[in-house]
Amino acid sequence: MAKEFYLGDIVEMKKVHPCGSKEWEIVRVGADIKIKCLKCERIVMIPRSKFEKRVKKIIKQNIPE
Incomplete structure (x- = not known):
């Protein structure tokens, strides 16, 4: 089952960005x-398939009403 992602969600990626943030x-x-x-x-x-593999967790979810 694919996770649901929304505009404004804050996610943590598995790899660290060169600037030092995840x-x-x-x-x-x-x-x-x-x-x-x-x-x-x-x-x-990035393509959705790669994004879903690289995301570690959703820190803050912004679910529309």
Whole structure:
């Protein structure tokens, strides 16, 4: 079963970003997921399948009502 991800979710990735942070904010959801590093604000776009494998946990979920 695939996890549900929403705009504004804060996730922790398995690998550390070169700037030293593991925390990312989801800024776009679709076939590709765009995430923004919370420390250096770099934006990266990766396919959903790779994203789901690389995410460790959801720190803060932003569920729409």
